[in-house]
Amino acid sequence: MRQDVFTIIDNRRVSPDTYVLTLSGNTSGFRSPGQFVNVSVPGFFLRRPFSVMTWDSEGFQIMYKNAGHGTDAMTGLKQGDSLDVLTGLGNGFDLDRSGKQPLLIAGGSGVSPIYCLAERLTGNGIIPTVVMGFASSENVVMEEELRAMGCRVVLTTEDGSSGIRGLVTDALAISEEYTFVYCCGPLPMMKAVSEKIFTDGQFSFEARMGCGFGACMGCSMMTARGTKRVCKDGPVFGLEDLVW
Amino acid sequence: MVNTSVRLGNIELENPVIPASGTFAFGYEFADFYDINMLGAVVIKGLTRDERYGNPQPRIAECPGGMLNAIGLQNPGVEKVISEEIPKLRQCFQKPIIANVSGFSVDEYVECCEKLEQEPEVSMLEINISCPNVKHGGMSFGTDPGSASEVVRAVKRVTSKPVFIKLTPNITDITVMARACEDAGADGLTLINTLLGMRIDLNSRKPLLANKTGGYSGKGIFPVAVRMVYQVYESVKIPIIGVGGISSAEDVLEMMFAGASAVEIGAANLVSPYACRDLVRELPATMERYGIKELKSIIGEAHHG
Numbered sequence: 001m002r003q004d005v006f007t008i009i010d011n012r013r014v015s016p017d018t019y020v021l022t023l024s025g026n027t028s029g030f031r032s033p034g035q036f037v038n039v040s041v042p043g044f045f046l047r048r049p050f051s052v053m054t055w056d057s058e059g060f061q062i063m064y065k066n067a068g069h070g071t072d073a074m075t076g077l078k079q080g081d082s083l084d085v086l087t088g089l090g091n092g093f094d095l096d097r098s099g100k101q102p103l104l105i106a107g108g109s110g111v112s113p114i115y116c117l118a119e120r121l122t123g124n125g126i127i128p129t130v131v132m133g134f135a136s137s138e139n140v141v142m143e144e145e146l147r148a149m150g151c152r153v154v155l156t157t158e159d160g161s162s163g164i165r166g167l168v169t170d171a172l173a174i175s176e177e178y179t180f181v182y183c184c185g186p187l188p189m190m191k192a193v194s195e196k197i198f199t200d201g202q203f204s205f206e207a208r209m210g211c212g213f214g215a216c217m218g219c220s221m222m223t224a225r226g227t228k229r230v231c232k233d234g235p236v237f238g239l240e241d242l243v244w
Numbered sequence: 245m246v247n248t249s250v251r252l253g254n255i256e257l258e259n260p261v262i263p264a265s266g267t268f269a270f271g272y273e274f275a276d277f278y279d280i281n282m283l284g285a286v287v288i289k290g291l292t293r294d295e296r297y298g299n300p301q302p303r304i305a306e307c308p309g310g311m312l313n314a315i316g317l318q319n320p321g322v323e324k325v326i327s328e329e330i331p332k333l334r335q336c337f338q339k340p341i342i343a344n345v346s347g348f349s350v351d352e353y354v355e356c357c358e359k360l361e362q363e364p365e366v367s368m369l370e371i372n373i374s375c376p377n378v379k380h381g382g383m384s385f386g387t388d389p390g391s392a393s394e395v396v397r398a399v400k401r402v403t404s405k406p407v408f409i410k411l412t413p414n415i416t417d418i419t420v421m422a423r424a425c426e427d428a429g430a431d432g433l434t435l436i437n438t439l440l441g442m443r444i445d446l447n448s449r450k451p452l453l454a455n456k457t458g459g460y461s462g463k464g465i466f467p468v469a470v471r472m473v474y475q476v477y478e479s480v481k482i483p484i485i486g487v488g489g490i491s492s493a494e495d496v497l498e499m500m501f502a503g504a505s506a507v508e509i510g511a512a513n514l515v516s517p518y519a520c521r522d523l524v525r526e527l528p529a530t531m532e533r534y535g536i537k538e539l540k541s542i543i544g545e546a547h548h549g
């Protein structure tokens with residue numbers, strides 16, 4: 001973990017309620033896709049946790065949904081503004097377990113860490129299938145970017161306005177030949193996925209956080225190995241750990 | 245050169261900065277961030293006789309100038325704290341370790357303290373009779389002078405370690421509780437624990453925390469804590485550890501002027517893992533700025549003249 005001040009390069013709206021924030025600064029704390037950062041939003045006491053969408057030696061990006069007071073204030077951040085960010089938090093996805101044909105499943109704000117993972121996997125020459133679920137076509141993000149990377153992308157929307165009508169689980173049947181599953185999205189979605197898949201997998205969780213680095217027990221979750229902190233022991237957990 | 249050392253009963257601290265229970269886990273987590281030996285002492289997460297999962301999620305909510313928490317005393321139980329957590333902390337920390345003890349009955353406090361008495365690595369006991377986040381216990385001992393005295397007497401009988409009692413601010417007159425604890429034999433007092441609070445989600449129109457209520461802490465409660473330390477300093481002779489909203493070296497001085505012999509830092513650790521380190525670093529220069537050479541000498545100065 002590191003605490004650094006980052007400079008905002010860009011804060012761009014990518015769908016009616018979703019933004020991509022690009023920051024430059026020290027990224028030496030970043031280790032693996034699925035890790036998160038904890039952002040101090042000016043005017044708020046607690047930090048806000050976000051998954052890393054991309055990172056390189058110069059900076060990183062997060063994709064955030066305007067979901068409340070803090071994220072609403074973030075939409076007003078301008079190029080050149082500084083942000084105090086804790087980076088390199090949590091344990092990310094284990095790339096070594098992917099096998100040759102991993103299946104990546106994302107819903108809502110889960111797209112961000114899954115995108116990060118897809119970038120690393122394709123960089124290693126592995127072409128994943130990515131199933132992404134959204135409410136409607138206007139909410140679809142990162143589809144083209146993932147296709148440009150070489151991923152096979154399967155889209156679902158609840159209203160059928162793009163891709164398959166329904167939920168991500170409705171699209172799983174068409175991709176049975178996978179070696180490992182990586183999943184991030186709302187809890188009911190992840191539970192449904194865990195009940196439908198044929199292989200082992202890893203799931204990334206969210207919880208309300210006090211600190212994001214293991215100090216407060218605010219984010220505890222029950223697992224098969226006892227109580228674990230989403231921030232420090234997760235946010236990525238193996239299928240074998242999950243008790244739902 | 246200024247002198248930052250202070251005393252808590254028979255324990256000498258290099259400086260008065262102590263992370264507060266529940267905001268520093270079992271301490272060793274922070275050793276990855278900086279050398280925690282620069283701290284005066286460490287208070288570990290509140291422990292109970294039996295393992296506790298704590299309250300359902302969500303347990304945390306934002307509020308102006310601070311946060312609400314309703315952790316519900318999650319901990320692995322006193323035996324595991326002694327066999328697993330304290331040894332891990334001791335590996336990276338040579339300064340005094342303070343155990344924070346909660347209970348749901350007098351017997352439970354006693355059982356925990358008996359076990360801790362056998363643990364030489366624990367220098368001091370902080371008895372939490374003020375947790376607002378668990379039912380039937382914790383705070384009910386902290387709001388009734390009779391029950392509080394009973395806990396203090398029972399605990400003092402089974403331990404030779406200094407016993408500090410941690411008081412709740414959720415009471416009309418905190419000095420009544422403070423005096424009851426002193427009369428029953430407490431070696432010192434820690435105050436304050438969190439203020440009982442609530443947030444309601446405008447969309448769901450329901451309380452944000454699963455526990456409905458939570459404890460308010462952070463910057464916003466600082467003046468309440470200063471006032472209570474000031475009042476208690478006037479009513480007892482035993483040393484006081486001041487806690488509540490401290491987030492700068494100036495806050496440390498203010499709390500000590502009010503009457504604190506040392507301070508604990510809570511929610512500030514959650515916002516920045518380096519909060520205590522930065523406080524310790526800034527303290528000497530801040531003392532110089534206010535013309536203070538001996539930190540000990542300023543305790544309770546707000547009361548004089």
Ligand SMILES: Cc1cc2nc3c(=O)[nH]c(=O)nc-3n(C[C@H](O)[C@H](O)[C@H](O)COP(=O)(O)OP(=O)(O)OC[C@H]3O[C@@H](n4cnc5c(N)ncnc54)[C@H](O)[C@@H]3O)c2cc1C
Binds near residue numbers: 063112205209
């Ligand atoms: C590990 C992790 C990764 C995340 N990654 C992303 C991401 O990539 N993109 C994205 O849009 N969102 C992500 N979230 C959710 C995001 O943190 C919340 O949407 C955000 O904190 C809401 O803040 P707010 O001030 O707008 O909401 P408010 O409701 O006003 O916030 C009040 C408090 O509740 C907390 N809170 C509210 N909603 C959530 C939530 N869903 N999860 C955790 N805390 C919450 C806030 O952090 C804050 O402390 C992630 C959460 C976690 C735990």
Ligand SMILES: Cc1cc2nc3c(=O)[nH]c(=O)nc-3n(C[C@H](O)[C@H](O)[C@H](O)COP(=O)(O)O)c2cc1C
Binds near residue numbers: 487
């Ligand atoms: C997340 C959290 C957990 C806490 N857990 C405990 C605990 O286990 N035992 C205890 O005596 N106090 C506990 N407290 C109270 C703090 O130790 C401290 O008294 C209070 O937060 C006020 O200080 P602050 O404003 O600096 O946070 C907790 C506070 C927080 C924020």
Ligand code: FES
Binds near residue numbers: 213220
């Ligand atoms: S958020 Fe504090 S321990 Fe996980």
